Amino acid sequence: MFGFGKKKTQAAATATPSEAATQAPAAADAAPSGRLAQAIAERANGQQDTDTGPGFLRGLRNGLARTREVLNADIAELVTGRKEIDEDLLEELEMLLVSADVGVPATTRIIEDLAYRVKLREVSDPRGLLEAVRRQLAEILHQAETPVRQPAAGKPQVILMVGVNGVGKTTSIGKLAKQLLAEGNKVMLAAGDTFRAAAVEQLQAWGERNNVPVIAQHTGADPASVVYDALQAATARGFDVLIADTAGRLHTKANLMEELKKIVRVMQKIDPDAPHEVMLVVDATTGQNALHQAVQFNAAVPITGITLTKLDGTAKGGILFAIAERLQVPFRFVGVGEHIEDLRHFDADTFLDALLAS
Ligand SMILES: Nc1nc2c(ncn2[C@@H]2O[C@H](COP(=O)(O)OP(=O)(O)OP(=O)(O)O)[C@@H](O)[C@H]2O)c(=O)[nH]1
Numbered sequence: 001m002f003g004f005g006k007k008k009t010q011a012a013a014t015a016t017p018s019e020a021a022t023q024a025p026a027a028a029d030a031a032p033s034g035r036l037a038q039a040i041a042e043r044a045n046g047q048q049d050t051d052t053g054p055g056f057l058r059g060l061r062n063g064l065a066r067t068r069e070v071l072n073a074d075i076a077e078l079v080t081g082r083k084e085i086d087e088d089l090l091e092e093l094e095m096l097l098v099s100a101d102v103g104v105p106a107t108t109r110i111i112e113d114l115a116y117r118v119k120l121r122e123v124s125d126p127r128g129l130l131e132a133v134r135r136q137l138a139e140i141l142h143q144a145e146t147p148v149r150q151p152a153a154g155k156p157q158v159i160l161m162v163g164v165n166g167v168g169k170t171t172s173i174g175k176l177a178k179q180l181l182a183e184g185n186k187v188m189l190a191a192g193d194t195f196r197a198a199a200v201e202q203l204q205a206w207g208e209r210n211n212v213p214v215i216a217q218h219t220g221a222d223p224a225s226v227v228y229d230a231l232q233a234a235t236a237r238g239f240d241v242l243i244a245d246t247a248g249r250l251h252t253k254a255n256l257m258e259e260l261k262k263i264v265r266v267m268q269k270i271d272p273d274a275p276h277e278v279m280l281v282v283d284a285t286t287g288q289n290a291l292h293q294a295v296q297f298n299a300a301v302p303i304t305g306i307t308l309t310k311l312d313g314t315a316k317g318g319i320l321f322a323i324a325e326r327l328q329v330p331f332r333f334v335g336v337g338e339h340i341e342d343l344r345h346f347d348a349d350t351f352l353d354a355l356l357a358s
């Protein structure tokens with residue numbers, strides 16, 4: 001599903017939820033990896049070249065232009081004309097990585113590894129340094145990779161979107177719904193932001209634009225009750241994916257974190273596996289505070305995936321590595337602009353190509 005390209009199995013496509021449950025083993029055989037996971041695998045196999053073709057890469061490069069100026073251009077400039085790798089060069093590189101918000105722990109690990117490789121003479125040429133940095137960054141991202149959890153046959157995959165105010169949760173839901181629809185999923189939305197005025201209408205507008213149902217109550221209603229109703233409806237009506245919006249909340253407010261835990265508890269009364277994905281949405285322009293947000297949300301409702309928005313507006317895209325290193329949680333999407341196609345599936349190697357290839 002999410003992503004993700006759920007391809008319905010014959011059984012799941014035609015069965016009622018209870019029938020599908022009895023046919024689960026056959027369905028699982030037919031499509032072992034399920035919805036979201038299947039699409040990710042297809043991408044990895046190059047079957048969906050729209051996500052990796054030259055146009056895609058160009059768009060991603062443009063969106064990453066400001067971070068590229070630091071991580072690619074400045075590192076290239078740093079090594080130009082140098083004959084050997086000395087301590088000064090490594091120190092300057094360390095400063096560059098920190099200034100791109102790669103974060104101190106990840107930067108320290110990278111520099112220590114480089115110093116070791118230089119000592120072993122594995123890296124001797126300053127030009128080889130960029131390649132060595134790239135390998136380190138790739139390792140950080142690959143270590144964090146985890147497949148998206150799939151629902152049992154006949155049940156909807158539930159994606160719970162969480163994050164602080166204004167990071168792009170609702171917009172990302174609209175973009176994601178469109179992508180999932182295009183991949184053949186039946187998508188429903190739950191208006192779990194009952195707090196902010198006009199939040200319900202904002203999600204309903206996305207629902208209309210995509211022609212997908214939105215389950216909503218009035219502003220001020222209990223968000224857990226909205227999500228419960230929505231999951232009940234999505235299950236009964238055979239939907240493939242339910243995406244639940246939530247109100248933006250400060251990660252430091254314990255009562256608001258409790259509310260998220262309640263949403264999770266209540267949906268688990270219907271499906272103990274839900275939510276299959278807790279998607280933290282983080283605004284890349286926030287800098288190191290994004291790391292604190294990620295840590296605090298993760299402590300309340302364990303995060304299974306991250307969408308990093310607004311990478312187009314910052315030179316601090318290195319925060320992505322800091323978060324991956326600290327939380328070991330995979331990135332699912334990056335937002336590099338306000339257009340619908342600017343929400344990109346995250347693939348570590350494609351991302352590094354866009355960021356670092358000259
Ligand atoms: N430049 C840019 N803007 C983005 C991106 N993603 C979202 N936005 C903008 O960010 C603003 C806030 O988006 P929302 O989706 O309302 O954010 P939210 O997290 O739902 O906000 P609350 O519900 O108030 O917490 C909107 O103006 C979006 O267009 C992105 O990747 N790049």
Ligand SMILES: [Mg+2]
Pocket residue numbers: 169170171193199245246247248
């Ligand atoms: Mg919102």
